[in-house]
Amino acid sequence: MAELVVYTDGASRGNPGPGGYGVVLIWGNVRKELSQGYRKTTNNRMELLAVIVALEALKKDGLTVTVFTDSKYVVDSIEKGWLWGWVKINFKDKKNKDLWLRFIPLYKRHQVKMQWVKGHASNPFNNRCDELATAAADSGNWLIDEGFEKGLA
Template sequence: MVEIFTDGASSGNPGPGGYGVILRSGNHYKELSEGFRKTTNNRMELLAVIKGLEALKSPQQVTIFSDSKYVIEPVEKKWLYGWVQKNFKDKKNKDLWLRFLELSKIHQVKFVWVRGHNGHPENERCDVLAVAAGKQKTLLIDSVFEAEAAKGSLL
């Protein structure tokens, strides 16, 4: 059983941002974070989940703790599957949702919502990681977001 704690942040929406992830299983503990020069909070929330799942070396039973209803509700309420059938018409972040769907075929994923900024230790740590990542001097390029933003189209 693996626990993944996630958070995303952006300064401006869009603006510079980042994600923070904690992976925990037994005595194993790992933190991940990256920052991007132009992105959105929702993209970082979803990317945190993806990066956490991508860090797993084999299929796992995973509980993901997130303060993002944007990420949790489409999965838990099964909206995401309708979005796929409609080719994500009028939905943003198709690229990330498709990455998540591929990972969800590998792992058994369960979500738990936690209230953000409410003293949950791992959520607070992920927030610190995400905010710090978005403030780094050298930031990655969220190329899909920037390309779509330049075209003026929805992701």
């Protein structure tokens, strides 16, 4: 079975402000793109939401997935184990609890490796995600980031 490769990016116009995410999923010769905009959010929420949406798009459990993102926040939270420390303290004084709680069961369903990639560089898939995320942020076709707008983040 081919390894699934995922590229993600998040963007916001202002922090907070209108935002969006972009995702490119690649499995063998198959490529799928996902994006969505939100009327008021933060860049870190969009970076994390991009990874969540990518993992939610997977129909089978137990896949080997490599996620490439230019978000040090997302990569370090997972790869350096910060997330599991936050769980132990019930996310006291930590942001984006609602999204991290949505992420954890998805992460546990698969073998996920997070890889940092330099943003706005020569990686065409990361650049495509940036295009998708910024277009979604600028689209005016926004959803409401309820976690952020209700102060749950």
